[in-house]
Amino acid sequence: MTIRYPNGKIYNNVTHNTPVKNHTYSNRGMSLEEELNETNAYYTEHSIACIHKKPVPIQIVKVDYPQRSAAVIKEAYFKQPSTTDYNGVYKGRYIDFEAKETQNKTSFPLQNIHPHQIQHIKQVLAHDGIAFFIIKFAHHDETYFLKGQDIVQFWTRHEEGGRKSITKQEIELCGHRIQSGLHPRIDYIRILDMLYFS
């Protein structure tokens, strides 16, 4: 089932709308968003960090008030997100990231990123926040941490006429592989510790 933005672009993050299908401890069938939600819940429960996914932005057009109880939204549309998906606090620092999953085997297409998300990452970095991407190559079941600065650089290369994607090899070189585990599933805080708090 394909959901599209008003401009026709496909909306990829529909897992908020579908129940979690997989309750076993296998990673198979779990989307990156589900894995990150479990990871963030783990960080919260263990008082490690306080990081949450933001709600999906919705443009509400029509609301019905059938009784004196709950209001029902009868017409609404998905809005293009103007920031990134996740933010929160770790050791006092502001943490901000976007998570993207690709079926592509050899590169991460930059069309997965909206220009205003790059703007947002630049702003976060300008205010000394920690911004990054978590990129999952679904086919290889490999997840990488890529600094906001690197994303901005690859984006600029594209704007200046360079390639429209980041090769997997570039991500392997510039980024950091995040090992999958059970608790937590995607322990990106370990990378943060190494890069910013050691």
Next chain:
Amino acid sequence: MTIRYPNGKIYNNVTHNTPVKNHTYSNRGMSLEEELNETNAYYTEHSIACIHKKPVPIQIVKVDYPQRSAAVIKEAYFKQPSTTDYNGVYKGRYIDFEAKETQNKTSFPLQNIHPHQIQHIKQVLAHDGIAFFIIKFAHHDETYFLKGQDIVQFWTRHEEGGRKSITKQEIELCGHRIQSGLHPRIDYIRILDMLYFS
């Protein structure tokens, strides 16, 4: 027009659904949310801070795909927010706050706050983030900054059998009046500078 949560509780933040009524430079008729949106836009434009309102959390039940273009949400409900309304970064630090407007003249009723918002504020403080409330007494047109630590303390007093509200006098004593201006309207960063960055 009253919007209610499924549990019957009144939903107060409907300004996302209504167009800005007032385009003059008068504060009259502007809701606290509108004033804060303008303030945050000012901070972003002037590279002062990067702070945004989170989207309103919605539970989507039914989505229609009328053509190959935009998806239409046909049934959805307002969800109780599990965190606060605003967060972002200022000088590297994590900033997190909730904004509340009251028509009450002499006190701020604690029933305006959800218990999980207090939980969230405690977590933010535990991770060394900066958490606070912005409380506007609409009748007096006075806006106050109240530290998260103080909100938690007044909440605890209530839990231990004390009064169900914070008196305006207590807010005047513990909090800090935010002067209204034109650019920005509610300059809460000035209070942050005084309390945390001086």
